[in-house]
Amino acid sequence: MREITGRILRAAGLALRAARVGCVVSGYGLLFGASAAGRILSRRRSGGGLGDGEKWVRLLTSLGPSYIKIGQLVSTRRDLLPPGVTGPLARLTDSAPPPSRRRxxxxxxxxxxGSHWPFREFAWEPVACGSIATVHEAVARDGRRVAVKVRRPGIQTVMERDFALTRAVMGALGAVPKLRKMPFKVMHEQVGSAILRQLDFPAEAAALTELRANLSGFGNVRIPEPLPGLCTPEIVVMEYISDLKRFEPGDLDADTRRQVVRSVLAAVYEMLFIDxxxxxxxxxxxxxxxxxxxxVMLDAGFVIRLPDEVRRSFADFFINMAMGDGWTCAQIVIESAAHIADDCDLEGFRTGLSELVQEASGARSGQFDLARFAGRLFDLQRLFGLFPAPEFAFPLLSLLVIEGMIKDFDxxxxxxxxxxxxLRRRNMPRDRAVGLHR
Structure with a gap:
C-alpha cells in the first residue's frame, strides 16, 4: 500500500511540475511574441522579441535550476549571440535568487x-548563489577560513522531475519515423545523468581532490582544497580563496591576455587529452x-570522467584535424559511432568531412570557429546516417563553454x-609528461 501511495504521489508531483513548466513556457511565449510584434510595428531593429535577454532571465529563473543551467552555458557564447542576450544571462552564473535564510x-x-557544530562563525548571507547551491563564508573551529557550499533545499525533487519530463520528450522524439535511429534516450541518460550528478556533493568533493592532483603541475591554476572531515552529503566545505576577480579582459595588456588564453587552454587540454x-x-x-x-577554477559539480577509449579517440580526432588529415578524422568518427544507418554513404561522409577538416586546418589563426565546425560536423553525420556516441558530447561541451570567453581575451x-x-605527449607516462610541462 505504501508503495502504491508513493507512486501516486510521484505521478501527481510530476504532473504538477509538467503543468507549471507548460504554463510558464506558454506565458513567456506570448510575451516574446508580443514584444517581437511591437518591435516590427515600431520599426525598431533591436530591443525586443527573442533578443530580449531580461525576459530570458525571468523565464529560466521561473522554470528552475535545470533550466538556469542551460542559461549559464548559453551566456558564455558572446561570440555567437548578441550582448542583449548574453549579458543578462551571465547574471545566472553566480547570482540566482537565493532561498530564504530560514531554509x-x-x-x-x-x-x-548528529555531530558537534564545526564552525566558529558562519555568514548566513551567501557570497554566491548558483542554480544548485549557495556558497557561504565561514570560519572552522581550527580557525581556517572556509567556503561552505550548501545544496538548495528541495532541489533534488525538482531536478528529478525535470529529468523525467525531458526523458518523456526524448522518448516521443524517438518515435518520430525520421528520427527513430537517433539515440535520443541514450543521449538523455548520459547528459541528463551528468547534470543530476551535480547533486552528488561527496562526488564533487572527490572531484576537487582529483583535479587538484591532476593540475598540480600548473603553477598558475588554483583549485580549492576540500576539507573531507567537514563535508556531508548536502554540503561541501573547502578552503576560501579571497579577492577573486571576474574572468574578464578588463585592463589587461595584450601580452597578459595572450598568456591567460594559453594557460586556460593548456589546463583544459590537459584534462581532455591526458587525464x-x-x-x-x-x-x-x-x-x-x-x-x-x-x-582559479571553482565548482567541480559538473566534472566528467571520460573512458580511456573516448579520450584517445577525441585526442586522435583533434590532432588529425590540426594536421588536415580529414580521411583519418572520418575513420575515427565512423569507428566510434553509436549507430550507422544501413544506407549510410561512408565514402560521401569521408569526402564531406575531409573538405571540412581541410578548410578548418587551413584557417588562419583566430578564424577557426569550434561552434561552427561542430555544427557542420553534426550536419554531415545526420546527412549521411552516422550517429555519434553520446560520450563525445562532453569533450565538445567543455571546449564550447570556454570558446566565447577565450576569444574575448585574444x-x-x-x-x-x-x-x-x-597532444604529442598524451601517450607518455604521466610522470614524464608532467615533468615536460613544468
Whole structure:
C-alpha cells in the first residue's frame, strides 16, 4: 500500500511540475511574441522579441535550476549571440535568487545534527548563489577560513522531475519515423545523468581532490582544497580563496591576455587529452582570477570522467584535424559511432568531412570557429546516417563553454596549435609528461 501511495504521489508531483513548466513556457511565449510584434510595428531593429535577454532571465529563473543551467552555458557564447542576450544571462552564473535564510539555516543545522557544530562563525548571507547551491563564508573551529557550499533545499525533487519530463520528450522524439535511429534516450541518460550528478556533493568533493592532483603541475591554476572531515552529503566545505576577480579582459595588456588564453587552454587540454577528468562547466561563475592574476577554477559539480577509449579517440580526432588529415578524422568518427544507418554513404561522409577538416586546418589563426565546425560536423553525420556516441558530447561541451570567453581575451587564438604540444605527449607516462610541462 505504501508503495502504491508513493507512486501516486510521484505521478501527481510530476504532473504538477509538467503543468507549471507548460504554463510558464506558454506565458513567456506570448510575451516574446508580443514584444517581437511591437518591435516590427515600431520599426525598431533591436530591443525586443527573442533578443530580449531580461525576459530570458525571468523565464529560466521561473522554470528552475535545470533550466538556469542551460542559461549559464548559453551566456558564455558572446561570440555567437548578441550582448542583449548574453549579458543578462551571465547574471545566472553566480547570482540566482537565493532561498530564504530560514531554509538554509534549517538545511545546514540538519546536516550536522548528529555531530558537534564545526564552525566558529558562519555568514548566513551567501557570497554566491548558483542554480544548485549557495556558497557561504565561514570560519572552522581550527580557525581556517572556509567556503561552505550548501545544496538548495528541495532541489533534488525538482531536478528529478525535470529529468523525467525531458526523458518523456526524448522518448516521443524517438518515435518520430525520421528520427527513430537517433539515440535520443541514450543521449538523455548520459547528459541528463551528468547534470543530476551535480547533486552528488561527496562526488564533487572527490572531484576537487582529483583535479587538484591532476593540475598540480600548473603553477598558475588554483583549485580549492576540500576539507573531507567537514563535508556531508548536502554540503561541501573547502578552503576560501579571497579577492577573486571576474574572468574578464578588463585592463589587461595584450601580452597578459595572450598568456591567460594559453594557460586556460593548456589546463583544459590537459584534462581532455591526458587525464580524462574534465571540468565541463567553466562559465564566468566558476572561472576567476586571484590577486596574482592566476586562474582559479571553482565548482567541480559538473566534472566528467571520460573512458580511456573516448579520450584517445577525441585526442586522435583533434590532432588529425590540426594536421588536415580529414580521411583519418572520418575513420575515427565512423569507428566510434553509436549507430550507422544501413544506407549510410561512408565514402560521401569521408569526402564531406575531409573538405571540412581541410578548410578548418587551413584557417588562419583566430578564424577557426569550434561552434561552427561542430555544427557542420553534426550536419554531415545526420546527412549521411552516422550517429555519434553520446560520450563525445562532453569533450565538445567543455571546449564550447570556454570558446566565447577565450576569444574575448585574444580573438586571434589558434585553438588547434595550442593543443598540439599536449597532444604529442598524451601517450607518455604521466610522470614524464608532467615533468615536460613544468
Amino acid at each position: 538554509v539555516q534549517r538545511a545546514v543545522r540538519a546536516a550536522y545534527a 580524462g577528468v574534465v571540468h565541463c562547466d567553466l562559465h564566468p561563475g566558476n572561472l576567476y582570477f586571484d590577486e596574482r592574476a592566476g586562474l 580573438s586571434g587564438v589558434d585553438f588547434q596549435a595550442e593543443a598540439v604540444p599536449i
